[in-house]
Amino acid sequence: MLSPDTIFAPATGYGRTAVAVVRISGPQAGPTLAALIRAKLPPARRLSLRSLHEPTTGELLDHALVAWLPGPATATGEDMAELHVHGGPAVRAAILRSLGALPGLEPAQPGAFTRRAFLNGRMDLTAVEGLADLIDAETEAQRRQAIRQLDGALGQAVETWRETLLDVLAGTEAALDFSDEGDVDDDVLTEAGRVTASRVRDAIQAALADGRRGERLRDGFTVVLAGAPNAGKSTLLNALARRDVAIVSEIPGTTRDAIEVRCDLGGLPVLLVDTAGLRDSTDAIEAEGVARSRRRIDQADLVLWLCEPGGDAPPPLSVPALVVATKGDLSESVSDNALTISALTGAGLGTLLAEIERIAATSLGSGDALVTRERQRLALESCRDHLDRVATDGARLPAELVAEDIRLAIRALGEVAGRVGVEDMLDRLFSSFCIGK
């Protein structure tokens, strides 16, 4: 029973990138890739375009470039697979969720890839030391970010839940380990304990059902610039970003892939995304760009629909949209209910920015979004599921199994907030019960 687990994690950062890479390492890497692409493995060490499907439901997740990297000549020395998917958080999250649901796969702990690489002789000492520094720096950055963005809200909530569950656990463990003591209640799970567990479950459920606001707050409020080719999207992006990030030209269809600019708008993280103009194209590359634009639009928090004077009205969209009349310097005749701007003169830009800020602020809200990472979400879901069993079956299940679920629930919280020692529980236990004949 020494076969290692298969681990997975995004290899690219959490910001919006055009492409996100998810790495899988371990004995299940091959079977997992085959399950995702619903076909036999592609040729080794080549990027191949494949559709990724949710293995159980068969739902299409993304079209992606995938690589099958059989060990031991890989970064970790194990069998590996890489998925180069589209960079939106929704796609990435859906893929991580699908992987997390597969048996034998688990999200990588910090440093796990490196550790495997080293253990399999794929890395030298200097490289490992460098990586340790990075991990340290990242952990620190995450901690600072958590404090800055959320005032440590998740950490505090998890600590409260953990403390509450430790009290319940002290009761169950006392009834198991000290049932021969006069001071200890023989019932493993009191009704009060069951109610407490179900209250914590409800609180965790509420935190999970936050519309992923925390992840959005971290990744940025996404504003997609869309419209017909040559409507002035890239010009506007450049004007907003005050730098030449997108290639602007007079030739319709110049932007073939999404280009992103991260900016700070009234203290809110906003991600501006320029996309390829929407039109039917016979050029295969442009057609792919258009398809990507449509997907980015579907994932946007807000779409700025740009149209030249007399241009097309926006198609029906599933996300909030703001119609912006561009090239205001060229024409007087614009529709009444649209913002009019001129990227050239700067007219209307201030009003547009204010409007985006207002919408972003409303959407992100001032509420207390807690969960900002997929890893946290998976751990909290696992905790909720264990508590679910305690809350619904606690009265019927054998004592030691109730305790087992509470222990596993606390362990899952520990994965979010740092580890739990048995000593924590014993401290609790000995301060609440008079143990010892």
Added chain:
Amino acid sequence: MLSDDSSPYDVIVVGGGHAGAEAAAAAARYGARTALVTHRRDTLGAMSCNPAIGGLGKGHLVREVDALDGLMARVADRAGIQFRLLNRRKGPAVRGPRTQADRKLYARAMQAFLADIPNLAIIEGEVADLTVIDGRVAGAVLKDGRAVPGRAVVLTTGTFLRGLIHIGEVTIPAGRIGEGPAMGLSTTLDRHGFALGRLKTGTPPRLDGRTIDWHGIDKQAADDDPVPFSTLTARITTPQIECGITRTSQAAHDLIRANLHRSAMYSGGITSRGPRYCPSIEDKVVRFGDRDGHQIFLEPEGLDDVTVYPNGISTSLPEEVQASIVRLLPGCTRAVILRPGYAIEYDYVDPRELDPTLQTRRIRGLFLAGQINGTTGYEEAAGQGLVAGLNAARLAGAVELAVFDRAESYLGVMIDDLVTHGVSEPYRMFTSRSEYRLSLRVDNADERLTGRGLALGCISPVRAAHDATRRAALDDTRRMLESVSLTPTEAQRHGITLNRDGIRRSAFQLLSYPEITWDQLAVVWPQLRDVPPALADRLCTDATYAVYLDRQRADIAAFRRDEAMVLPALLDYGTIAGLSNELRLKLDTVRPVTLGQAARIEGVTPAALTLLAAHARRRPAAQVPAE
């Protein structure tokens, strides 16, 4: 008896308590020429405190000692006078066999077992010093000047190292009441640089049972069907007795409060830490003063012994105050104290000085077991004694030492806790200390450990044969349960209602349903009727936990992976760039053997682990305990 032999022993065990007896027996079973040095031969197998063996968590340890062919379980089966299976109404993973023991029968049985071991010499004397040559132990020196040469030494000094008894304002240097302390060895350990600390434990006064009014108080009886500790014991034949139950009253609490300043624990006479789970009656009143009373068990110390152990009033109050308190207990208004209760302070060695083999790093060939490592309890001592004795014998034979891990046994949990975290109070076993509680059960200790013991060389032929028979019956029956199956429709014909999903389920799977019983299945498959009840219970347990055990197996596999990564013994943490000074210090104190152990040290970060991983080497698969 060999008293001053010039040819060295393989193993010298110092101390004849529960750790010492198991250490000597294990070393001798392995085939080592062994000497056990004790103050007095007639105190071998003495129970200094509570006359009871087993309990919750502790019962697990006794079964594990038995699975490795140790003595404690068989001795307790002969001496037990009140067998009770604790947590009987709870699940099998948390049940704890316990018995009160007849003090004389226990010592007699232990002495008989030890006398039967051919390659074990018992030497009466006090070890005053160790002979150490080039960092390696070479023998022991007795107080009277005799030298006992040996290749390995196991110290099991219990509460004797600089032992100091407190009774109120009175202090008496002693190892236990009536026996002198061991001073010389503390000096030896000091001289070699061991980190020594002080711990405290206590014991209640003993009462004269003839002065107790047994009719006026509640009774607790033994189980009707006493369950033996040892798989080698067919049934319990020793007569079973009842014990009495009484309670402290507010009047007693008031008396204790009024005399707190005279208790050694509260007058400042004792500063060392005592166990939270075995508080003195003073502690109970101070910490839990709101309770209206505390339960006290009146446990007879033997079938033909008038001494009664009042379990629950451990104290260091002056003798006359003890007498007054006792007389406030219902049933004890006329009770006479035979021997006062006391607190005892003693030296222990920081167990982080040890490897998980229980060998010290400072002196090779020197092993420590029992209270000297900061534990409390006969069972904890016996478990460590067995491991230390076995490893001492293996070291003398130049064979690789054995490590028991957290996923295979409570022995492993205990030793890992000790060598990784050290102790801040006397350490006692609880089932909650194990992450893998559903896997580490009293009913499968033999399955977990006897095979391993065979490979390690500490199982006698008698047990090996017995185990082979048991295992064959278990495997055959399990295979049979997995080979027969039913569809929901077929089950319905036998009155068993299942989800009508058309899925065929094996008898083993059906047993995992709480509402389906063995007897019901025996109607369907008559061959089940021939299975002995104990075996049937055992298989029902496996079935009940099957889902949880599957998940636990995955956890255990992950744990074992980290345990397979060995850190070099001489790793210089000072040379690893990127470790904080605080972490360096901690790592240097614990000197983790594996990456997994390093991860369990408080404050070790993922980044630090990554750095350590750079120095780890994968252990050959053969040295990792089998699943």
